[in-house]
Amino acid sequence: MFIYSQPFLPEAQQFWDKISNQTKQKILANVWCTRCGVGVAMIRITGTIQGESLVLHGHCASCGHLVARVLEGP
Ligand SMILES: [Zn+2]
Numbered sequence: 338m339f340i341y342s343q344p345f346l347p348e349a350q351q352f353w354d355k356i357s358n359q360t361k362q363k364i365l366a367n368v369w370c371t372r373c374g375v376g377v378a379m380i381r382i383t384g385t386i387q388g389e390s391l392v393l394h395g396h397c398a399s400c401g402h403l404v405a406r407v408l409e410g411p
Contacts, residue, residue, distance in 0.1 A: 349384035352391040352410070364406060368395070372402040379404055 345353055353361070367376040378398035385392050389410030397404050 345384035346386065348386045349391055352386065352408070353384055356408070364393070364408070365395075368397075368404045368406050370397040370400065370402055370404050372400050373397060377404070379406065 344350070356364075365379045365382065368379040369375075370377040377400075379393065379395035380398045382393055382395040385394070387407075391408040391410070393406045393408070395404055395406075396402065
């Protein structure tokens with residue numbers, strides 16, 4: 338189960354829905370946090386589309402620092 342701070346924009350949701358749950362979990366469980374200096378879990382996620390890519394913004398589950406992850410489109 339994922340915790341979202343707000344709904345994804347419709348086009349971002351569409352992109353996100355195409356990704357398997359297993360891959361989503363992998364993505365959200367290992368995001369680089371610049372403050373912690375390690376891969377961390379991402380919480381309070383929002384998704385937007387930039388060009389062809391889905392950009393996930395969220396917070397580090399350990400320290401709360403902002404983290405982001407870009408998923409390139411097809
Ligand atoms: Zn952190």
